[in-house]
Every structure is written in structure tokens, then in C-alpha cells.
Amino acid sequence: MNNKHRFHIPGKLFLAGEYAVTKPGQPAVLTPVDRGLQIEANLSAGSTGQIILRSDQYEAAYQTSWAAVSAIRAADLETGSWTFVRAAMAVFYQSQQQLDFDNLPTVELTISSSMKAKEGKLGLGSSAAVTVAIVLALHAAHLEDDDRLAVFKEAAFAHYLVQGSGSLGDIATAAFNQTIFYQAPAWLADQKAFEPSDFTNLDWSLLAIDALEWPSNWSFAIVASRQPASTRKALAQKIDLAPLFEPSKKAVLAVKQAIEASDYEALKKALNENQQLLIETLPEGYQTEKLATFLQLLDRLDLAGKISGAGFGDNGFVVGDQAHSLFPMKTAARVAGLTVID
Incomplete structure (x- = not known):
């Protein structure tokens, strides 16, 4: 038995298809980014049935x-800290009933993140990365597998139990750590109150x-506004999609074929078409002042x-290419107050 496992979980960016992708069967293209988090799982031979989690985002450890x-239910995930962690553990428990949980060796999980800067969150899917990290580490520690689809x-499902919205494309990107063509599963349309x-x-x-191979001669960079937005709040505006x-x-x-x-x-043409569609369809405020400036720079510099x-x-x-x-x-x-992150 391997007593130590270590993984890198990436953040994500939507390249195309956001908002519409929340309908099952609607496609999107997403890509992982270098900013993400590390998780290390260590099994202890000295005790059983416990989970201990340490994170550089919290001073105190979480133990359960x-x-x-x-005993975790959906109502327990509505408030409090560590909600995505608790949801991940609850769903792992429900999906792996063949395990003798009371006698599993205690697992210690340690997370460190590069998904925040001194100015705050970068908006790269930190909650998705944390949820994937917990499930991936538990699979490695207790099942000794690397089944990324599972x-x-x-x-x-764990992330949805907490957030109650979204397409889950950020979860897929974090789990598979590659540029993907993605469509959401049918159950997202159920509109019901789920339990673990x-x-x-x-x-x-x-x-x-579906994996997409990013062209080797294309460069890529994030342009951060340093104004984190809430996908949940955006979707809560009840936009007619x-x-x-x-x-x-x-x-x-078209983006998929271009890649x-x-x-x-x-x-460049396909991204521009998708961008104009979003601007025309979404409510005022979609383009913050900084994001509007970014789009102006794209046009002036003739960049995709x-x-x-x-x-x-x-x-x-x-x-770039x-x-x-x-x-x-x-x-x-930099002159416009934006931050480019390679």
C-alpha cells in the first residue's frame, strides 16, 4: 500500500460556451491553467476511521x-466552513459503500493553493479544484485508483450539492487537467433538491x-481584472438563455475545429462571435469597465x-501564435490596470 500521494489540481477558464452550457447537451470548451492547488494524502497506520485536513487558507485543521x-445531509452544507470538503467526503462515502469505512486507516490531507493573489481570489474555479482534490486524494488513498471519470x-455532484447551479465544466477541467470539449449531464435539468x-x-x-490537443505553437495568458465575480449570483439573475x-x-x-x-x-473569429453573442444577450453589467477595456485591447492589437x-x-x-x-x-x-498571468 502506498501511504503517500500528491496531486496538482488546476484552475480553469471557459474559452467558449459559458451560460448556454448550463443546459444539458449544450457544448463548451474549457482549458486548465497553471494556477491551482496541491493536495497531499498520507495514510496513518496508528488510527482508523478519521479524516484530518489542513489548508493554507485556514489556521486550524479540520478533523472528522x-x-x-x-450522517451529512444537504441541509448541513448550506452554511459553515469547509462545505465543499464536507460535500466531497459525503458523496465519496455514498458512492463507495463496498469500503469498510470504520476500519480504513486515518487519512491526513494537506492543501496548498496558488489560486489567490494578494488582491484576493483570481476567479479560476477554486471551489471546483478543492472538491476535485478531496475526491481524487480519497480515491488514491483508499481505492488506489486514478479513475478520473469516477x-x-x-x-x-458534491459541488452541485453546495452551489446548486452551474454546468460542472470547471469540475471536468480540474479532474482531467486538459483542454476539453464539454457537455453537462442530463440530471442537471432535474430541478430537484438532492441529497448525497x-x-x-x-x-x-x-x-x-472530450480531450482537445492545444496547438504547440499557441501561447496563452490570463488577463485578470482582480474583481472576482460569483457565477451563482450571475445565474441567479434568471436570464433567458x-x-x-x-x-x-x-x-x-467553430472554436473546437479551430483548435x-x-x-x-x-x-479569433469564433471567439469574437461567441463574445458578441454574450454581450448582446446578457444583462447590463456583464462587461465591467475593466473587462470592456480588455476587449478594446484585443481588438486594437488584433489578438484572439x-x-x-x-x-x-x-x-x-x-x-497568441x-x-x-x-x-x-x-x-x-498593465497600463490599463489589468494583470497578465502567463
Whole structure:
């Protein structure tokens, strides 16, 4: 038995398809980013049935037992700290009933994150990364497997139990750590109050997680506004997404084809189409002043890129190739009060 496991869990950015992707079967393209977190799992031979978690985001450790985890219900995840961690453990418990949890060796989990800066969160999917990290570490420690699809499914449901919205694309990107073409599973449309025990009855049809190979001669950078936005609050505005579905799908498929063909000009065109669609469809405030400035810089410098994710703050991204250097964007962004993160 391997008593020590260590993983890197990436953050994510939506390249195309956000908002529309919350409907099962609607596609999106996402990519992992270097900023993420590390998790280390150590098994203890001295005790059983316990979970001890340490994080550089909290001063005190969190300790619980599998007996306590077995009693977690959805209502317990509505308030308090460590909610995504508790949800991840609860779903792992429900999905792995073949394990003798009372007699499992105690596992100590240690998390360190690079998903915050001195100015605060970067908006790269930290809650998704934490949820995936816990499930992945528990799989490695107690099942000795690296089944990324199983990790995704457990982490996706756990994250949804806490957040109650979203597409789960950030979970898929964190679990598989690669650029992906993604579609959400059918159960997201159920509109019901789930419990951790519902995990085994979920309908995973319509789910798609297909790897895309990022062109080797394309560069990529995050353009951070340092104004983190809440996807949950954005979706809570009850936006009519129906006008997005068909044109968003068309733009996403064009982005996918551009990546597969290493066609930079096609990528630029498809991203711009998706961006204009979002601007026209989403409510006022989607483009903050800083994000509007970022889009102006993209146009002036003739670079491929877009606002990523919920809008209302957070980040954009920019793509370069041999004919399109990112250096001018780095200079112009700094002058505009934006931060470029390679």
C-alpha cells in the first residue's frame, strides 16, 4: 500500500460556451491553467476511521470521522466552513459503500493553493479544484485508483450539492487537467433538491468530456481584472438563455475545429462571435469597465481572446501564435490596470 500521494489540481477558464452550457447537451470548451492547488494524502497506520485536513487558507485543521460523514445531509452544507470538503467526503462515502469505512486507516490531507493573489481570489474555479482534490486524494488513498471519470462524477455532484447551479465544466477541467470539449449531464435539468444519497441514481446521459490537443505553437495568458465575480449570483439573475443555445453551439463547434486545425484566424473569429453573442444577450453589467477595456485591447492589437466565465468581473484570456505576440497585450494591460498571468 502506498501511504503517500500528491496531486496538482488546476484552475480553469471557459474559452467558449459559458451560460448556454448550463443546459444539458449544450457544448463548451474549457482549458486548465497553471494556477491551482496541491493536495497531499498520507495514510496513518496508528488510527482508523478519521479524516484530518489542513489548508493554507485556514489556521486550524479540520478533523472528522467517517461515522460523522455518513450522517451529512444537504441541509448541513448550506452554511459553515469547509462545505465543499464536507460535500466531497459525503458523496465519496455514498458512492463507495463496498469500503469498510470504520476500519480504513486515518487519512491526513494537506492543501496548498496558488489560486489567490494578494488582491484576493483570481476567479479560476477554486471551489471546483478543492472538491476535485478531496475526491481524487480519497480515491488514491483508499481505492488506489486514478479513475478520473469516477472522480469527476463524485466531485461534480458534491459541488452541485453546495452551489446548486452551474454546468460542472470547471469540475471536468480540474479532474482531467486538459483542454476539453464539454457537455453537462442530463440530471442537471432535474430541478430537484438532492441529497448525497441520490448519487447512485443520477442520469449521466448527454455528458461529454472530450480531450482537445492545444496547438504547440499557441501561447496563452490570463488577463485578470482582480474583481472576482460569483457565477451563482450571475445565474441567479434568471436570464433567458434560450436565445443563446443555437448560436452558442455554433461558435463552440467553430472554436473546437479551430483548435483541432491549429487555425488561429478561425479561433479569433469564433471567439469574437461567441463574445458578441454574450454581450448582446446578457444583462447590463456583464462587461465591467475593466473587462470592456480588455476587449478594446484585443481588438486594437488584433489578438484572439475573450471574457471568460460569468463576466461581471473575473478574467479574460488572450491567445497568441508565431505571428501574434502577447508582449503588446502585457504592456497595454498593465497600463490599463489589468494583470497578465502567463
